[in-house]
Amino acid sequence: MNGNRFGRLFQLTTYGESHGPGMGVVVSGVPAGLELTEEDIQRDLDRRKPGQSQITTSRDEPDSVSIRSGVQDGYTTGTPVGLTIENKDARSRKYEPFVTAPRPSHGDFTYSAKFGTRNWGGGGRSSARETVNWVAAGAIAKKILATEGIELKAHVSRIGDVEAPPVSFEEMQAHAEENEVRCADPETAAEMRDLIEDYQRRGDSIGGTVSFEVRGVPRGLGAPRFEAVEARLGQAMMAVPATTAFEFGLGTEAAGVSGSERNDDWTFDEDGDPVPVENDHGGMQGGITTGMPIYGEVTLHAPTSIPKEQQTVDWETGEERTIQVTGRHDPVLPPRAVPVVEAMLANTITDFMLLAGRINPDRLDSRPGEYDTDYHPSNPRRDE
Numbered sequence: 001m002n003g004n005r006f007g008r009l010f011q012l013t014t015y016g017e018s019h020g021p022g023m024g025v026v027v028s029g030v031p032a033g034l035e036l037t038e039e040d041i042q043r044d045l046d047r048r049k050p051g052q053s054q055i056t057t058s059r060d061e062p063d064s065v066s067i068r069s070g071v072q073d074g075y076t077t078g079t080p081v082g083l084t085i086e087n088k089d090a091r092s093r094k095y096e097p098f099v100t101a102p103r104p105s106h107g108d109f110t111y112s113a114k115f116g117t118r119n120w121g122g123g124g125r126s127s128a129r130e131t132v133n134w135v136a137a138g139a140i141a142k143k144i145l146a147t148e149g150i151e152l153k154a155h156v157s158r159i160g161d162v163e164a165p166p167v168s169f170e171e172m173q174a175h176a177e178e179n180e181v182r183c184a185d186p187e188t189a190a191e192m193r194d195l196i197e198d199y200q201r202r203g204d205s206i207g208g209t210v211s212f213e214v215r216g217v218p219r220g221l222g223a224p225r226f227e228a229v230e231a232r233l234g235q236a237m238m239a240v241p242a243t244t245a246f247e248f249g250l251g252t253e254a255a256g257v258s259g260s261e262r263n264d265d266w267t268f269d270e271d272g273d274p275v276p277v278e279n280d281h282g283g284m285q286g287g288i289t290t291g292m293p294i295y296g297e298v299t300l301h302a303p304t305s306i307p308k309e310q311q312t313v314d315w316e317t318g319e320e321r322t323i324q325v326t327g328r329h330d331p332v333l334p335p336r337a338v339p340v341v342e343a344m345l346a347n348t349i350t351d352f353m354l355l356a357g358r359i360n361p362d363r364l365d366s367r368p369g370e371y372d373t374d375y376h377p378s379n380p381r382r383d384e
Contacts, residue, residue, distance in 0.1 A: 001115070001125070006134075006236070007347060009354040009361055010141065014133035019095075019121030022086040025133035027140055029354060030070060032078035033364040033375050034143060041065045041083065041139040047177070047339040048135045055180055055196045055331060062088060065136055075375035078362060083136045087129075092121035094326055100316035103325055105304040128241040128333075131340045138343020141350040147364055150216040150349065154341045155184040156334040157297060158209035160195050164188040169213045169293070182338045200331040205302040207242075208334040210341045212296060214349060217283065219291035221352040228287025229294070229352060236344040237298045242333050248296035249282030294349075298341050305329040 005013045009029045016023030042065055049063040063085055070081030099120050102108035107126030111118040118124055142152070155176035157164045164185040167175075175184040181196070183189035192208075199206045222229035230248050237246040245252075254262060257280075264276035264285075276290055283294035305325045313320050330336065353359045360366045365373065 006239070007351045010144075010347060010351040012133070012137040012347065014130060016085075016087075016130060016133065017119040017121070017124040018087075018127030018129040019092045019124070020087060020119065022084055023130065023132050024082070024084045025137050027070070027081040027083070027137045029351075029361060030076050030078070030081050030140055031144070031354075031360060031362060031364045032076055033373065034076040034140070034147075035074055035375075036067070036071055036076050036081070036140065036143065037074060038065050038067055040143060041067075041136050044135050044139040044142075044339050044343065045085070045132065048132060048336055050330075050336075055193065055200065055335065063132055073375070073377050081140060083133075085132050085136065095121050095123075097323065098312075098325075101312045101314040101321055101323065103305065103323070104310045104312060126241075131241065131343075134347070135339050135343045138339075138346045141343070141346035144350050144359065144364075145216075145346060145353070148216070148218075148353065148359065150214065150353075152212065152214040152342055152345050152349070154210050154212035154338045154345070156182045156189075156192065156208060156338060157211040158299075159183075159192040159332060159334065160199075160206045160208065162188060162191045162195050163209075169215055172213065176338065180335060182335045196332045203307040205304075205306050205329075205331045207244075207300055207302040208332060209297050209299045210334050210337050212298070212341055212345055214283070214294040214345060217289050217291070217294055217349060218358060219289050221289040221349075221356050221358070222284070222287050224287045229284050229289055229348075230282075230287065232348055232352070233294075233296070233345070236348045237296075237341065240298060240300070240337060240340055240344060242300040242303070242337075243298055244301050245299040246296065247299075248284065248294070250280050251296065254280075289352075298337070300333045300337055303330050303333055 005011060011028045012025050014025045045063045045065055066084050068082035068084055070076055070079050098108060111126055153169060153172040155172045164183050167184045172184045176182050179189040181189045181192045183192055196206060234246050237243055250257060250262060262280050264278045264280060266274050267277050269275045276292060279292045282296055283290055283292045307324050307326055309322050309324055312323050354361045
């Protein structure tokens with residue numbers, strides 16, 4: 001099975017199934033000299049983990065991360081950082097009815113058709129549980145970007161037909177984590193919560209949208225065509241489970257906007273450098289960053305695991321069947337998708353920063369050849 005690796009220089013390779021012994025990721029390309037602890041990573045894992053509220057799955061996973069390699073005395077060493085997260089609360093029996101009777105709109109049949117077999121417990125490798133690895137890697141990427149003054153944030157901007165008004169980057173930072181929905185507008189968050197609970201009571205689910213913004217990205221990242229920043233971001237965001245659309249800048253609204261309205265005029269900033277007057281392009285022109293904020297949104301469909309009766313077929317018995325997907329599932333995905341979207345943003349931008357040489361791929365202190373550093377280990381027997 002291919003497709004388990006993401007990135008060029010900042011590269012993550014993941015493994016694990018939903019109900020297997022555990023999950024894991026190897027993060028290559030982390031420069032030496034980054035202060036890193038398990039607590040740094042755990043903070044974002046706690047935002048993604050199940051069982052946070054009544055509008056998330058009740059699966060009880062602590063998602064505790066262990067650093068297995070790449071860190072010495074609290075600093076990264078430049079070698080691959082290995083992370084593991086054990087599965088503690090897997091219950092596979094509820095998935096036994098679907099071993100040869102694929103659940104509607106899941107990866108059950110396509111995985112079996114491709115490989116001739118599959119790990120069926122909890123959806124196996126196709127489960128969104130695998131994104132725990134992405135978030136763990138993204139926590140490292142965020143720390144790297146912070147050394148360059150780059151910040152990012154996401155929030156839930158829409159659930160069903162309930163849509164939040166536009167909010168600023170500062171409002172996202174201040175308010176997105178104050179409610180279970182992770183919407184930065186408190187009044188809209190309450191409406192969203194009511195709507196989610198209504199679908200939950202009916203044994204159904206609902207989709208929504210996560211909006212994001214990145215501040216401090218320098219101009220000049222990316223390359224035309226296949227290495228365009230928006231192209232790589234599109235790949236990252238479309239990989240997030242349940243994503244049906246990725247937009248940046250004006251997004252689909254651009255279809256109804258004239259060229260003269262969308263085109264960004266140029267002016268000079270306080271340093272005398274050319275800058276766009278507006279930012280309808282979402283911080284990217286010609287596939288390359290302009291230095292303006294990167295912003296966009298990711299739309300996710302309703303969760304496919306719902307207790308309502310649905311139709312399937314059992315290829316082992318040759319019968320059509322009516323099924324109910326019981327178990328512990330999210331009635332909506334965007335609240336827990338917020339840290340996943342942020343992680344893939346961070347992973348992608350970090351990769352571009354390394355590729356462009358804006359961050360030294362070897363070490364963060366930019367002192368090539370220097371060996372006597374503050375973060376180099378000392379001889380443990382020196383004081384004996």
